[in-house]
Amino acid sequence: MLRILKSHESGRLVELDLNTLEKGAWINIIDPTPYELKIVGELTNVEPDFLRSALDDEERSHTDVEDDAIMVLTNVPVMRSYESYDTLPLALILTKEYIITVCLEETPVLSEFNERSSRFFRTFKKTRFLFQILYKSATFYLRYLRQISKLSDEVEHMLRDSMRNRDILRLLELQKGLTYFNAALRSDGAVLDKLLRLRTNPQTQPILKMYEEDEDLLEDVIIENKQAREMVEMYSKILARLADTFSSIISNNQNLVMKFLAAMTIILAIPTVISSFFGMNVPVPLATSADAFLVIAGLSVSIAGFMAFVLWRHNMF
Structure with a gap:
């Protein structure tokens, strides 16, 4: 133009x-x-x-x-x-x-x-x-x-x-x-x-x-x-x-998310390990007890709760 x-x-x-x-x-x-x-x-x-x-x-x-x-x-x-x-x-x-x-x-x-x-x-x-x-x-x-x-x-x-x-x-x-x-x-x-x-x-x-x-x-x-x-x-x-x-x-937010996921992995791994022990195809304690499931579940929840408390005290959440 x-x-x-x-x-x-x-x-x-x-x-x-x-x-x-x-x-x-x-x-x-x-x-x-x-x-x-x-x-x-x-x-x-x-x-x-x-x-x-x-x-x-x-x-x-x-x-x-x-x-x-x-x-x-x-x-x-x-x-x-x-x-x-x-x-x-x-x-x-x-x-x-x-x-x-x-x-x-x-x-x-x-x-x-x-x-x-x-x-x-x-x-x-x-x-x-x-x-x-x-x-x-x-x-x-x-x-x-x-x-x-x-x-x-x-x-x-x-x-x-x-x-x-x-x-x-x-x-x-x-x-x-x-x-x-x-x-x-x-x-x-x-x-x-x-x-x-x-x-x-x-x-x-x-x-x-x-x-x-x-x-x-x-x-x-x-x-x-x-x-x-x-x-x-x-x-x-x-x-x-x-x-x-x-x-x-x-980066800090990503670290916080990874820390939280690591803590949750530790907590969820406890019931998995306990249930694995009692699920083996060998004689195990409480095998003939009618309350075995409640006892094992209570034990898993108790240990998982204790670990959650320990991780919380260490600022993992």
Whole structure:
């Protein structure tokens, strides 16, 4: 999908097409076809590798600089389901005339920049718009991390009541999402630091024009990214310790069950041994007594009861 938008001075967002492409437009490409990549590359003189960089879902964040373009590849958070979180590469390409975004899927980060919020951004202020997208990505990381925190508390309360496999797998899914977030935020942090250094690079100044407000916004993005990394590390440690704790609880419960079964085996073995002695095909005491069954049963119950008392005193139950 290819969509071209441009802000007017009044803040109104206007949609263009390839035939009416104007300077200062935002070219948003989602899950592009080869034809779309080719035509955009020809119209904007952008390297094809820049446009294809975000099509690899395993691509890590980095920054590339060419003579006429700067490509910032970042990883944005996505929520696959209520408990499943992932990251997705997003390429942000700045040229002297346009800003281009390329992504494999429609993401909530880019969806926030629409007609309803058009008064808060200007597509022709390319550097500021770039930092606004990065800032929005950082805020979504923080939002999803708060959701993960609430979900982990919910799973913890459920595991306190019953050890179900489904709840343990939910815990594993949250840990996996935090692992993705941690790797993405670290690489994004390196990209932000490089952007901060590029402001003094004469080669990039014609494209990456930074004013004081832009530098303040970039510093805000770095602060948000750092906060998100700290939250990821904290929640990762909490979930890891939570998983270790419940693993120990499961092992302890298993030991208690095995101890109980061993005690019951000892108690039930006593009547079995006694009945085996009196059931042998040889002369045995009480063989001619009419009360032999009651005596043997009483003896078995008495000894079994005594053994049960001894095991209870030794905390086997």
